[in-house]
Amino acid sequence: MNHHARSSPPEPADDPPDSLLDGPLASASTAIVPFEPPGLPASAEQPKADEIDRDLLEILGSRTVRHISPRAMAELALDLYAAGYLAWEEYAVLAFQSELQPAFNRTIGALTGRKAEPDRPRDYITIWETRLAFELKHNRRNRLLVENAKGIVEFLRGLERPLKLVS
DSSP states (O other): OOTTSOSSOOOOSSOOOGGGGOSTTHHHHTTOOOOOOOOOOSSTTOOOHHHHHHHHHHHHTTOBTTBBOHHHHHHHHHHHHHTTSSOHHHHHHHHOOGGGSTTGGGTHHHHHTOOOOTTSOBOHHHHHHHHHHHHHHHOTTOHHHHHHHHHHHHHHHHHHSOOOOOO
């Protein structure tokens, strides 16, 4: 049993009124569970903080979320999910990289005028901060979308910080 995995999905605090869920994204966004950074199970077998830090260092390896390609981000998301640091919902969002899709150049690329570059590093903290700003501007009333974006920004920022190995 993975000691990092959450025991159950988070319970939404107060569901927004139905009127807040109207609009073109309503059906897709209502199933989103708010992101909560991974926590440890409440048991006597909790790993010590330095063990968690060592696990994360091992998972990250030489990768950094400030300079990582879409392909490497998809792999990192899988590694974090397999180790229990991400729930399925967070993994699905971070692992989906549109530039890895075979039809990217004919679809999104045709609309944006750029070709897929799945191996070009990007700053994923900046990407998610931009996405959060978009959600706050255009989907402020959809608390679930905003909270997911906020949580992912916080999680990625946590991966950016040097991890403490000695208490």
